[in-house]
Amino acid sequence: MTKPSKAEIASSGPAKAPPGMLSLHVRYYGLRVLLFGVVTAVVLLLGVSTVPGIFLSFVISGVLSLPLALRQRRATQQAAELRRGGS
Numbered sequence: 587m588t589k590p591s592k593a594e595i596a597s598s599g600p601a602k603a604p605p606g607m608l609s610l611h612v613r614y615y616g617l618r619v620l621l622f623g624v625v626t627a628v629v630l631l632l633g634v635s636t637v638p639g640i641f642l643s644f645v646i647s648g649v650l651s652l653p654l655a656l657r658q659r660r661a662t663q664q665a666a667e668l669r670r671g672g673s
Contacts, residue, residue: 607665614658621654622647 626643634642 605661605665607662607669610658610662610665614655614662617655617658618647618651621651625650 622643625647626640629639629643629646630636
């Protein structure tokens, strides 16, 4: 194995600390709220009445958030494990 040159080490800069739990939660719940808002707007524009439309929006946005928010969920889980001292 070869050692990295000083230029490579200097260009990589200091290692960044992982984002904090609050930052991760804000991103995750922000994405969920945004998704719910978009789905609600679409459902209500399609002519579904208010109460069933909001209920339908909760269901649809919940299902859509499973694959769309996966990266944020995994980052939150990893940060929680690191915080507890796990590997």
